[in-house]
Amino acid sequence: MEEKLIYIDGEFYKKSEAKISVFDHGFLYGDGVFEGIRVYNGKIFKCKEHVDRLYQAAKAIYMEIPISKEEMIEALKKTCRINNIREGYIRLVVSRGVGDLGLSPTKCPKPTIVIIADSIVLYPQEMYEKGMKVITASTRRNSPQCVDPQIKSLNYLNNILAKIEANRAGVPEAIMLTQDGYVTECTGDNIFIVKDGELITPPVYLGALDGITRRTVMALAKDLGIPVYEKVFTLYNLYNADECFFTGTAAEVIAVTEVDGRKIGNGEVGPITKKLMEEFKKLTLVDGVDIYE
Structure with missing residues (x-):
C-alpha cells in the first residue's frame, strides 16, 4: 500500500x-x-x-x-x-x-x-445500532479558570486520564464532571440527554468544547421542532433521562444505553436519537467544501 x-x-x-x-x-x-x-x-x-x-x-x-x-x-x-x-x-x-x-x-x-x-473508525458499527455502555470518570474536567476546554489544545492529558478509566472498565468512553459534580462532556465527545421530548446539553462555560457536531445537531433538532436547551444537569438527570447520545467529529452521533450500570430509558436507541442520526448522515452528503472542484 x-x-x-x-x-x-x-x-x-x-x-x-x-x-x-x-x-x-x-x-x-x-x-x-x-x-x-x-x-x-x-x-x-x-x-x-x-x-x-x-x-x-x-x-x-x-x-x-x-x-x-x-x-x-x-x-x-x-x-x-x-x-x-x-x-x-x-x-x-x-x-x-x-x-x-x-x-x-x-x-x-x-x-x-x-x-x-x-481514515478513522472510532466505534464499531454495532454500537451505532444498539448503543454503548459508558462510565463516569473520577477524573474531573479541567476548570475553565485553569485550562479552558474550549481551547482544543495539544495538551489532552486530562482527557486521556479519564479515557484510561474507561479502558480499565472495559467501555469505550467516560463521562467527565466538573469539580461541583455537574456533567460536562466526555473524553472526546459532547453529551446530550433527552427528557420529555426536550434535548438538553451542558453549556460550554461549564468546561465543555463548543463542538462543531454539537452545534450541527442542535441546529438539526431545532429544524425538526425539537426544543433544545443548554442547561446544567447532574448524574441524577442523566440516569433518569429518556435518551442519551454523544456527538463528535470522529464519533458523529452515537447513542448511549447504559451509564454506570444504569439503563438509560428502555436500554435501546431512542427515537429522537435515531432521527438525529439519520438527519446528520443526510447533511454530511451535501455540506462541505469540495476537494475536487
Missing part, C-alpha cells in the same frame, strides 16, 4: 519520513492547537467552522498562525487530493514551533503546521 503523504509547513513527506523537531514546543509542552475534520463524499465537512475555531483557539493561546484562513483551506484540500481522500478524516495541528528547552513561547519564532489526511 502506498504511503500517505503528510503536509508539514507547505511541503509533503512520506508518512515514514514526516518528522518535527524534538525542540518543538508542541512536543515538549503540548503547546499548540488542533482540529479533527471529516471528509464525506469528496467534501470537507464544516470546513469553515473548523478553521475558524482553530484560529480562535490560536488567538486564545497568543499564537499567530503564519498563513491565512483561505490558505489553510487550500492546504487542507491539497492534502486530501494528494492522498486521494474522498471519505476520511483530517488531523490539522498547529504547534508553537521550534524553540529552546525553556517554557517561554517568545523563543519560538514560527508555528509548525501539520496536516494528516487518512
Whole structure:
C-alpha cells in the first residue's frame, strides 16, 4: 500500500519520513492547537467552522498562525487530493514551533503546521445500532479558570486520564464532571440527554468544547421542532433521562444505553436519537467544501 503523504509547513513527506523537531514546543509542552475534520463524499465537512475555531483557539493561546484562513483551506484540500481522500478524516495541528528547552513561547519564532489526511473508525458499527455502555470518570474536567476546554489544545492529558478509566472498565468512553459534580462532556465527545421530548446539553462555560457536531445537531433538532436547551444537569438527570447520545467529529452521533450500570430509558436507541442520526448522515452528503472542484 502506498504511503500517505503528510503536509508539514507547505511541503509533503512520506508518512515514514514526516518528522518535527524534538525542540518543538508542541512536543515538549503540548503547546499548540488542533482540529479533527471529516471528509464525506469528496467534501470537507464544516470546513469553515473548523478553521475558524482553530484560529480562535490560536488567538486564545497568543499564537499567530503564519498563513491565512483561505490558505489553510487550500492546504487542507491539497492534502486530501494528494492522498486521494474522498471519505476520511483530517488531523490539522498547529504547534508553537521550534524553540529552546525553556517554557517561554517568545523563543519560538514560527508555528509548525501539520496536516494528516487518512481514515478513522472510532466505534464499531454495532454500537451505532444498539448503543454503548459508558462510565463516569473520577477524573474531573479541567476548570475553565485553569485550562479552558474550549481551547482544543495539544495538551489532552486530562482527557486521556479519564479515557484510561474507561479502558480499565472495559467501555469505550467516560463521562467527565466538573469539580461541583455537574456533567460536562466526555473524553472526546459532547453529551446530550433527552427528557420529555426536550434535548438538553451542558453549556460550554461549564468546561465543555463548543463542538462543531454539537452545534450541527442542535441546529438539526431545532429544524425538526425539537426544543433544545443548554442547561446544567447532574448524574441524577442523566440516569433518569429518556435518551442519551454523544456527538463528535470522529464519533458523529452515537447513542448511549447504559451509564454506570444504569439503563438509560428502555436500554435501546431512542427515537429522537435515531432521527438525529439519520438527519446528520443526510447533511454530511451535501455540506462541505469540495476537494475536487
